[in-house]
Amino acid sequence: MSNGTPAPAAALEVDVAAANQKLNGLSALERVRWAVETFGENAVLLSSMQKTSSVVVHLFHELGLKNEILFVDTGFHFHETLWLRDEFMRRYGLQLVTLYPALTPAQQEEKYQAKLYNFVDGQPQCCAMRKEEPFINYVKERGRRVVLTGLMKSEGGKRGKLEPLMKDPRIKGYTLQPIVDWDEARVDAYLKEHQVPVHPLHAQSFPSIGCQxxxxxxxxxxxxxxxxxxxxxxxxxxxxxxxxxxxxxxxxI
Ligand code: SF4
Incomplete structure (x- = not known):
C-alpha cells in the first residue's frame, strides 16, 4: 500500500455476525486496527469534529495511520468546527480530506429560491445535498469499503441498537463504530488524558454540533x-x- 497501511485481505465481504463476535471483545484501538488490517486504505473515518469522533481521530494518530479522515464542509459550519479540522491536520499530520457539496450555499438558494434549512420539507433535501451526497459519492468513487464513526450506543435514540460493525448498503460496504460501547464520561476522560483538542462549543452548552x-x-x-x-x-x-x-x-436499524 502506498500510504504505509497493511495490504487488505483478499476477501472484502465480511460475515458481520462473526466479525461482531470478535469485535465485541476488542478495545477501540484494536477495532480500528482490525478495520485497517481487513480493508487496508479502503477503511476511512467520517468525522463531524464533535468529541466522540475526536477520540477516533486520535486513535488514527496513535496507530500512525494515513487512512483518510473525511470531513464534509456544508458551507454552514461554525468557524470553530473548521478550526478544529485544521488543528488536527497541524497537530497530528493526519490525512484529512474535506468534501464539498455540488452547489455553494448561494447557488443552492438561487436554484431553489429558498433557504431550504428553514423549512420542515426542505431540511432533508438540504442535508441530503450538503452532507450525504458528497460523502456517499466520494466513498463510492474511491471504492472505500468501511467507514468508521464516533457513534456510541449510550447516545440512545436511534443509536441505542448499534453494533460494532454494520452494513451500509448505500456504499455496498460497512460502518464500524470503534467506541460503540463507550459513554460520554469515558470519552471526556480519554480526551483529557491524551490532551486531544476538543470542539470549543462543547464547553458552551452545545453537546451536539452541526451546521450553524x-x-x-x-x-x-x-x-x-x-x-x-x-x-x-x-x-x-x-x-x-x-x-x-x-x-x-x-x-x-
Ligand atoms: S444541518 Fe441544516 S444547513 Fe446543514 S445541511 Fe442540514 S439542513 Fe442544511
Whole structure:
C-alpha cells in the first residue's frame, strides 16, 4: 500500500455476525486496527469534529495511520468546527480530506429560491445535498469499503441498537463504530488524558454540533440533541434530530 497501511485481505465481504463476535471483545484501538488490517486504505473515518469522533481521530494518530479522515464542509459550519479540522491536520499530520457539496450555499438558494434549512420539507433535501451526497459519492468513487464513526450506543435514540460493525448498503460496504460501547464520561476522560483538542462549543452548552444555522445550545435537562433543528419544531413536537449522513441514524436499524 502506498500510504504505509497493511495490504487488505483478499476477501472484502465480511460475515458481520462473526466479525461482531470478535469485535465485541476488542478495545477501540484494536477495532480500528482490525478495520485497517481487513480493508487496508479502503477503511476511512467520517468525522463531524464533535468529541466522540475526536477520540477516533486520535486513535488514527496513535496507530500512525494515513487512512483518510473525511470531513464534509456544508458551507454552514461554525468557524470553530473548521478550526478544529485544521488543528488536527497541524497537530497530528493526519490525512484529512474535506468534501464539498455540488452547489455553494448561494447557488443552492438561487436554484431553489429558498433557504431550504428553514423549512420542515426542505431540511432533508438540504442535508441530503450538503452532507450525504458528497460523502456517499466520494466513498463510492474511491471504492472505500468501511467507514468508521464516533457513534456510541449510550447516545440512545436511534443509536441505542448499534453494533460494532454494520452494513451500509448505500456504499455496498460497512460502518464500524470503534467506541460503540463507550459513554460520554469515558470519552471526556480519554480526551483529557491524551490532551486531544476538543470542539470549543462543547464547553458552551452545545453537546451536539452541526451546521450553524441549524444548531442551538441546549438548556439544562434537555436531550443532548435538542439543539439540532430546534427552529423546525413546534412546542412539544418531535421534529428532525438526525441528518442521515450516518446510515444507522436512518432506517438501517
Ligand atoms: S444541518 Fe441544516 S444547513 Fe446543514 S445541511 Fe442540514 S439542513 Fe442544511
Amino acid at each position: 444555522v441549524c444548531t442551538t445550545p441546549v438548556k439544562p435537562g434537555e436531550d443532548p440533541r435538542a439543539g439540532r433543528w430546534r427552529h423546525l419544531r413546534g412546542e412539544g413536537e418531535a421534529g428532525p434530530k438526525y441528518c442521515g449522513i450516518n446510515f444507522t441514524d436512518g432506517s438501517g
